[in-house]
Amino acid sequence: MCVINSGISANPRLAIRHAFRPRSLRHRLLYVKFNAVIAFFFFLFGIVIGSFLNVCISRIPEGESVVSPSSRCPRCLAPIKPYDNVPILGWLWLRGKCRNCALPISPMYPIVEFLTGIFFLLTYLTFDVTLPTFKWLIFGCLLIILMVTDLRVRLLPDAVVWPGFGLGLAFATRIPPVDGTAMGLYIRAGFRHLPPYNGYLFGLLDALLGAALGSFLLWGAAAAYKIVRKRDGMGMGDVKMMAMVGAFLGVRGAFLTILLGTLMGSIIGVAFIVGLYAYGWKLDLARRANRRGLGPINTLRWTIVSQYQIPLGTFLGFAALLVVFTLPYIDSLLPR
Numbered sequence: 001m002c003v004i005n006s007g008i009s010a011n012p013r014l015a016i017r018h019a020f021r022p023r024s025l026r027h028r029l030l031y032v033k034f035n036a037v038i039a040f041f042f043f044l045f046g047i048v049i050g051s052f053l054n055v056c057i058s059r060i061p062e063g064e065s066v067v068s069p070s071s072r073c074p075r076c077l078a079p080i081k082p083y084d085n086v087p088i089l090g091w092l093w094l095r096g097k098c099r100n101c102a103l104p105i106s107p108m109y110p111i112v113e114f115l116t117g118i119f120f121l122l123t124y125l126t127f128d129v130t131l132p133t134f135k136w137l138i139f140g141c142l143l144i145i146l147m148v149t150d151l152r153v154r155l156l157p158d159a160v161v162w163p164g165f166g167l168g169l170a171f172a173t174r175i176p177p178v179d180g181t182a183m184g185l186y187i188r189a190g191f192r193h194l195p196p197y198n199g200y201l202f203g204l205l206d207a208l209l210g211a212a213l214g215s216f217l218l219w220g221a222a223a224a225y226k227i228v229r230k231r232d233g234m235g236m237g238d239v240k241m242m243a244m245v246g247a248f249l250g251v252r253g254a255f256l257t258i259l260l261g262t263l264m265g266s267i268i269g270v271a272f273i274v275g276l277y278a279y280g281w282k283l284d285l286a287r288r289a290n291r292r293g294l295g296p297i298n299t300l301r302w303t304i305v306s307q308y309q310i311p312l313g314t315f316l317g318f319a320a321l322l323v324v325f326t327l328p329y330i331d332s333l334l335p336r
């Protein structure tokens with residue numbers, strides 16, 4: 001019995017494919033062309049949205065408005081001309097330099113635009129034009145802002161996380177992050193019949209359970225880290241971010257996200273720190289400390305290198321996106 005229509009586990013693409021199944025060769029060619037055109041528009045739309053995400057990424061940590069003033073050069077503050085403000089292409093034909101001051105403009109801008117375009121394209125290819133598509137696009141945009149902001153300045157701004165959490169709860173009433181965890185708990189508690197089944201309520205409950213589990217697990221991991229290493233390993237930002245992720249993905253999705261995110265974060269993070277050591281990161285600092293008699297040089301180098309803070313939020317965000325795109329397939333493999 002399937003009473004809950006999950007945003008993740010339902011495969012709307014198959015349903016639509018079935019309804020519009022091409023019946024002749026000509027029909028089939030038209031169908032392929034039509035799909036390609038829509039996919040291309042999703043990609044273009046993603047690039048344009050990516051350009052707005054860049055504005056959020058560069059302004060929200062500074063506490064600036066994302067609406068006004070219009071785009072400026074981050075160095076000389078000269079307004080960017082409309083014809084230079086074309087996503088990706090503008091950066092390419094300016095060869096990554098400001099037209100006014102000729103100082104370099106970060107390649108982050110075209111990269112974020114391009115990746116947002118790819119994300120929109122993938123979302124269309126996985127979920128087609130459906131309500132879940134809308135939910136996952138919003139979720140992905142929030143994650144992209146958080147991932148890049150964490151990577152740049154090691155911040156997961158409340159101004160993104162809390163509205164994101166609210167949006168996750170709101171979406172859960174229409175497109176539940178099911179699981180079915182709330183329903184399972186309800187039945188197990190013995191309330192088989194009362195109150196009558198309410199999709200909105202159970203969707204919301206699943207989102208709240210996901211948020212609670214996600215933030216609690218990460219908070220526990222942070223507390224354990226603090227006991228073992230005797231210093232803060234992750235901020236409360238990651239814990240709050242997991243509340244948002246849990247509200248969108250539910251219990252199972254939040255659990256998978258933490259598993260994948262912390263695994264990738266520790267493997268890639270440790271490899272990066274070893275790399276920093278091997279390439280002599282802050283070697284001068286270690287030499288100076290050594291001359292002052294603070295200890296042997298290699299011990300000092302390890303101490304400095306291990307201070308490097310791994311952007312856990314970036315890895316959690318990437319893991320959450322992987323969960324969005326793989327859960328429908330994992331779901332279809334599980335026995336019903």
Ligand SMILES: [Zn+2]
Pocket residue numbers: 073074075076077078098099100101102103
């Ligand atoms: Zn400039």
